[in-house]
Amino acid sequence: MAIITVEHLRKTYGAHTAVDDVSFSVEEGEIFGIVGRNGAGKSTTVECVAGLRVPTSGRVEVGADLKEEVGVQLQDCRLPDKIRVGEALDLYASFYSRPADWRALLDEVGLDPRRTFATLSGGQRQRLSLALALVGSPRIAILDELTTGLDPLARRDTWELITRVRERGVTVVLVTHFMEEAERLCDRVAVIAGGRVLALDTPSGLVERAGVTPQVTRATLDDAFLALTDHPSD
C-alpha cells in the first residue's frame, strides 16, 4: 500500500523550474531511492513531501501525520556549537508525543551524549542528524544525502543503520548521489534529471532498462545511471 503519493508535482523558484511534473508513489516499508546529479531537483522534491516547501502545483499525499510520524534529515543540518548531543536529542524528543528512547538511539549510532556539536566530526554529525530524524519514532524517514562526505567505512556503517531502521518497519525515502548505496539499499529507485523522473524501477530493472553492457563483471546501477542521464529518453 502506498504511504506517499506524488502526482504531477511542480515547484518553481521565480522563473526557475526546479521540479517539473514529478509523479511517484512509495510503498509502506520500502526503501525508496531518489538519485540524480547536483541540482536535479531531489531535495526540492523530498522537501515538498515533508511539508517543508509548498508545491507550485500538483498533489502530495502522505499517509502519516507530518509533524508526528515523519522524521526528516536535511542536507547540511547545523546546530549551535555548544549544544551537547544529549541536549539536542532531549530537545527534539520533546517535540513528539511518542518519542523513542534517545539514549538507546545514541548507543545505536555510537555517539556520546556529552560531546558538543562543535567537536563532532563530519561522520558523527551525520549520525547525530540520523538520530534526530528518528527520535520521534517516525513511520517515514526522509534522509537527504545522509552519507555525503563520509569515508567509505563510515558510509558502510550508515548503510547498516539504515537497514536496521527499515527492519523496524520504517519506510525510508533516501536521496543519494551514490549509486552503490542506492543499489545496495533501495527496493526501488527514481532517477531524476532536470526536475523530471527519467526512470523508476528496481535497481536491477534500471540496469536492464538502460541496456548497459557489463564492463568487467556485471553492469551496475552506476552504469545504468550514467546511461540514463547521458541519453535521457523522454
Ligand SMILES: Nc1ncnc2c1ncn2[C@@H]1O[C@H](COP(=O)(O)OP(=O)(O)OP(=O)(O)O)[C@@H](O)[C@H]1O
Ligand atoms: N530556495 C531556492 N531558490 C532558488 N532556487 C533554488 C532554491 N532551492 C533550490 N533551487 C534550485 O532548484 C534546483 C533544484 O535544487 P535541489 O536542491 O532540489 O536539487 P538537488 O537535486 O537536491 O541538488 P543537490 O544534489 O546539489 O543537493 C537547482 O537548480 C537549485 O539551484
